[in-house]
Amino acid sequence: MKNILSIDVEEWFHPEAVQHLFPSDSWDERESRVEENVDKLLALFDSQNVKATFFVLGWTARKFPRLIKKMTAAGHEVATHGNSHRMVTKMTPAEFREDLIESISIIQEISGEKVLGFRAPTFSIVKGTQWAWEIMLDLGLEYDSSVYPIWHDRYGIPDAPRHPYIALEKGSRKLIEFPMPTLKIGSKNFPFGGGGYLRIFPLSFTKYAVKKFNGEDLPAIVYAHPWEFDTEQPRLKLGTIQTWRHYYNISRNLRKLETLLSRFEWTSFKDFMNQDNFSQNFR
Numbered sequence: 678m679k680n681i682l683s684i685d686v687e688e689w690f691h692p693e694a695v696q697h698l699f700p701s702d703s704w705d706e707r708e709s710r711v712e713e714n715v716d717k718l719l720a721l722f723d724s725q726n727v728k729a730t731f732f733v734l735g736w737t738a739r740k741f742p743r744l745i746k747k748m749t750a751a752g753h754e755v756a757t758h759g760n761s762h763r764m765v766t767k768m769t770p771a772e773f774r775e776d777l778i779e780s781i782s783i784i785q786e787i788s789g790e791k792v793l794g795f796r797a798p799t800f801s802i803v804k805g806t807q808w809a810w811e812i813m814l815d816l817g818l819e820y821d822s823s824v825y826p827i828w829h830d831r832y833g834i835p836d837a838p839r840h841p842y843i844a845l846e847k848g849s850r851k852l853i854e855f856p857m858p859t860l861k862i863g864s865k866n867f868p869f870g871g872g873g874y875l876r877i878f879p880l881s882f883t884k885y886a887v888k889k890f891n892g893e894d895l896p897a898i899v900y901a902h903p904w905e906f907d908t909e910q911p912r913l914k915l916g917t918i919q920t921w922r923h924y925y926n927i928s929r930n931l932r933k934l935e936t937l938l939s940r941f942e943w944t945s946f947k948d949f950m951n952q953d954n955f956s957q958n959f960r
């Protein structure tokens with residue numbers, strides 16, 4: 678069973694939790710750390726011989742075209758994380774369309790390959806923003822991986838399916854939603870395998886969860902951000918809970934990911950969707 682490896686490529690000053698400190702017109706003046714941290718990940722993936730999907734911000738692609746070229750040359754998939762890291766919940770449909778068009782066109786121009794997928798900043802495809810699927814399908818995307826089937830203060834659709842499903846279908850074209858991985862315990866879904874959940878929960882739990890998920894014939898989707906492997910990033914003053922959520926276990930994260938990569942099979946979304954048994958179910 679193949680699982681899916683994904684990285685949301687953004688800077689340390691882009692996440693929603695810290696964005697209030699860094700208005701977008703100040704981003705160009707900030708110290709950029711994305712390149713050296715993506716390089717660490719590229720080296721790890723190369724040593725483990727795994728392919729991944731990099732959801733890249735249009736802003737990052739424009740600034741570091743070389744990074745996109747490196748990902749593509751190494752056989753990884755480059756998809757979009759939007760242009761300016763704005764939550765879909767904070768945009769009108771017209772603004773979202775414009776933001777998405779901009780990111781797709783810059784990434785395609787650099788990579789020379791068609792962008793097939795999207796991950797919304799802060800998993801902001803929620804009950805009120807499902808209109809975004811129609812725009813994704815119109816712009817030629819084939820999948821979205823933005824729904825978290827949990828309750829959370831910033832995101833989530835607690836009763837969304839836990840498995841990949843057709844979000845929208847128009848004629849012969851389909852948009853597949855790949856929800857973030859959750860363990861179902863009783864009637865509740867518990868997140869695992871990405872971001873803070875990957876850093877905070879013990880590795881033994883994550884390994885157990887991936888195994889359990891695969892036992893249900895579901896691919897686990899691991900996701901992480903380059904800044905989650907960066908022990909040298911500027912430490913910001915956040916509240917106690919935010920600090921814990923944001924910085925906990927960063928120093929051990931690369932080792933953790935390495936163990937997961939060696940213990941299970943991983944690939945990109947694109948390669949996952951190209952498998953025969955997947956296309957039988959969804960095309």
Ligand SMILES: [Zn+2]
Binds near residue numbers: 798
């Ligand atoms: Zn993000």
